[in-house]
Amino acid sequence: MAKNSSSDGKKWRRATRLVRGGTTRSGHGETSEAIFLTSGYVYDGAAEAEARFKGEAPGFVYSRFGNPTVAMFEQRLALLEGAEACKATSTGMAAVFAALMAQLRAGDHVVASRALFGSCLYIVGELLPRYGIEVTLVDGTDMAQWQAAFRPETACVFLESPSNPTLEIIDLPAVSALAKENGARLIVDNVFATPLLQPAMQLGADIVVYSATKHIDGQGRCLGGAILSDQAFVDDELLPFLRHTGPSLSPFNAWVLLKGLETLELRVERMCANALAVAGFLQSCGAVGKVLYPGLESHPQYALAQSQMSAGGTVVSFDMSGGKAAAFDLLNRLQLIDISNNLGDAKSLITHPATTTHQRLQPEERAALGISDGLLRLSVGLEDVEDVKEDLAQAIG
Ligand SMILES: *Cc1c(COP(=O)(O)O)cnc(C)c1O
Numbered sequence: 585m586a587k588n589s590s591s592d593g594k595k596w597r598r599a600t601r602l603v604r605g606g607t608t609r610s611g612h613g614e615t616s617e618a619i620f621l622t623s624g625y626v627y628d629g630a631a632e633a634e635a636r637f638k639g640e641a642p643g644f645v646y647s648r649f650g651n652p653t654v655a656m657f658e659q660r661l662a663l664l665e666g667a668e669a670c671k672a673t674s675t676g677m678a679a680v681f682a683a684l685m686a687q688l689r690a691g692d693h694v695v696a697s698r699a700l701f702g703s704c705l706y707i708v709g710e711l712l713p714r715y716g717i718e719v720t721l722v723d724g725t726d727m728a729q730w731q732a733a734f735r736p737e738t739a740c741v742f743l744e745s746p747s748n749p750t751l752e753i754i755d756l757p758a759v760s761a762l763a764k765e766n767g768a769r770l771i772v773d774n775v776f777a778t779p780l781l782q783p784a785m786q787l788g789a790d791i792v793v794y795s796a797t798k799h800i801d802g803q804g805r806c807l808g809g810a811i812l813s814d815q816a817f818v819d820d821e822l823l824p825f826l827r828h829t830g831p832s833l834s835p836f837n838a839w840v841l842l843k844g845l846e847t848l849e850l851r852v853e854r855m856c857a858n859a860l861a862v863a864g865f866l867q868s869c870g871a872v873g874k875v876l877y878p879g880l881e882s883h884p885q886y887a888l889a890q891s892q893m894s895a896g897g898t899v900v901s902f903d904m905s906g907g908k909a910a911a912f913d914l915l916n917r918l919q920l921i922d923i924s925n926n927l928g929d930a931k932s933l934i935t936h937p938a939t940t941t942h943q944r945l946q947p948e949e950r951a952a953l954g955i956s957d958g959l960l961r962l963s964v965g966l967e968d969v970e971d972v973k974e975d976l977a978q979a980i981g
Pocket residue numbers: 675676677678680701704744748773775776794795796797798807808809
């Protein structure tokens with residue numbers, strides 16, 4: 585077997601998988617993974633083309649269906665997650681949409697937590713119902729609501745934990761058990777936890793989706809997404825959907841994301857340590873009301889977070905007691921931290937959810953989600969944490 589062959593991946597420990605998993609070298613023996621910027625592939629003869637199209641011979645046929653650089657990213661991520669299969673997509677939203685639409689049909693029912701990333705809420709709340717798919721939204725922290733929501737037609741459960749932006753934690757093993765009892769598949773949007781902090785599949789997810797735009801790139805360069813599951817779901821339901829609808833990841837972006845995976849563990853560990861320190865600091869500031877961070881003992885679901893996550897994550901949300909005016913004043917006084925709605929980046933980024941990511945919602949809907957006018961969401965980066973704290977201190981005043 586060639587050195588570094590993909591079959592080694594399963595015996596490697598996590599850090600090794602992140603650096604070497606899925607690598608296939610071309611005949612040139614390059615150290616860095618090659619970028620195959622090609623839309624198509626050529627065949628040795630007509631019979632070879634026929635066999636590849638029939639799936640009877642290995643090899644790529646068109647980059648909408650598969651590409652060697654994209655396949656390296658998919659294999660590395662599958663090894664990291666411990667999933668049988670992975671398919672990459674152009675964005676995180678393409679991953680969420682494909683994971684749902686590849687399997688749902690009119691007459692099906694979906695149960696989802698209400699505290700979702702804005703575009704995920706749009707898909708489950710507004711798009712699916714247009715196609716005859718009924719959706720029940722529940723408070724993800726209330727097991728009685730989950731229990732009551734299932735129906736014989738329930739095909740899928742969709743949730744996000746920790747949630748954006750209030751960092752609520754959903755009990756993954758408990759919801760997974762309910763989904764199994766009811767014959768429904770559990771899809772977990774694991775972006776805020778990252779593949780490192782919360783092993784969503786081991787905790788009971790059937791399908792895990794990521795926005796690779798966030799921590800996997802983590803340096804603000806490109807968009808990407810991924811869907812992980814067993815091989816049967818990919819082969820029978822997901823692949824036909826992806827091949828014919830075309831949300832493919834560009835080979836160049838796949839290469840950027842592959843390189844991102846190599847340093848993911850180092851970056852996420854440092855960002856979590858910085859986030860914990862910043863959360864503790866914010867708690868000591870008089871002008872700051874509630875501080876929401878799953879790694880703080882004051883988080884209402886601290887014990888649950890400890891049981892299913894290995895750290896509190898890289899995002900801290902906090903409420904300015906003075907409401908929107910105080911939140912805007914703080915944002916406008918920052919000298920280091922950037923105002924931006926991305927997250928998981930090496931640079932610390934802060935956003936005011938009520939007027940940006942969640943501005944489309946009615947005031948009552950925001951209130952129900954705990955998104956007050958004073959709430960700020962801070963994605964803590966890789967700067968020296970003392971500089972981040974000093975910037976916040978001078979901005980809070
Ligand atoms: C960013 C994000 C998405 C969407 O990902 P894109 O790459 O921006 O399309 C979905 N879910 C969560 C939780 C996210 O944070």
